[in-house]
């Protein structure tokens with residue numbers, strides 16, 4: 001089968017998000033019962049994966065926080081990804097302080113999306129010498145207007161969008177008669193209002209060091225490899241690999257939800273995951289969801305393989321976009337729906353595509 005350009009694939013998929021009810025994990029909201037009440041100190045659960053290596057698994061909030069990875073070295077702490085807001089990264093920092101009083105010396109951003117980078121500023125505030133590392137392309141995306149759901153200009157986009165979200169929540173509260181649901185909506189409203197306030201004072205803090213190819217950090221007591229494996233969830237994804245501990249942190253190139261493809265490259269994604277799979281690891285800290293075994297790489301990649309094949313077949317059969325939207329999700333459901341619907345959010349049948357934009361070529 002001929003290789004399609006990214007534009008062809010996305011156009012045929014309509015994009016895939018629409019065809020198969022893929023969701024945008026970056027705009028999850030509104031119905032988070034118990035977790036909506038979570039105090040800031042409990043935003044993350046620190047799960048020990050190896051000696052001095054933790055997955056910071058994010059609890060659900062009105063504005064999604066990504067998972068982090070926390071790596072202790074003899075000189076200080078290295079944190080992977082910084083969530084959707086400085087108050088969230090400060091909350092994780094206070095949990096880290098219970099493990100060690102050493103400073104955070106390096107922050108690594110897996111990609112440019114807002115829910116992985118908007119907390120960078122809080123680490124710069126705790127340590128003016130902190131090094132913030134990402135791929136060169138991620139830095140370009142953070143500083144180029146219209147790159148997608150993250151970066152300097154996207155803060156303004158969100159500030160403009162939030163008042164309407166807040167009005168909708170207020171209207172929903174008025175309409176809701178169930179006391180428990182009303183309480184959740186009120187919690188969401190409170191979170192939405194404080195998120196808007198944080199956005200207004202946000203200082204987007206850019207990488208201070210960039211990489212373009214796979215690079216090894218020789219930290220005191222720890223080897224950390226930064227792998228540039230190709231395009232996947234974005235055109236600047238970075239994979240953080242600890243060869244001794246056999247752990248990898250993937251950002252959203254691999255998650256335990258449905259993949260978010262709006263800024264992605266579905267065909268490249270397959271090859272990038274195949275390259276990732278060649279590394280010797282046993283545990284994955286994904287961008288969202290629980291710590292996963294290596295076998296999830298093959299499962300997650302299988303979804304792209306099957307999705308692209310199904311869209312190409314439907315396209316060859318002259319199916320309309322509307323037909324694809326109803327049929328392909330059903331067609332792949334037996335293989336993927338249960339495993340991609342484990343959480344209250346990010347499910348196979350969810351459909352949220354805010355801030356949608358035209359695919360780039």
Ligand SMILES: [Zn+2]
Nearest residue numbers: 066115252287
């Ligand atoms: Zn994310």
Ligand SMILES: [Zn+2]
Nearest residue numbers: 111113233252
């Ligand atoms: Zn992302």
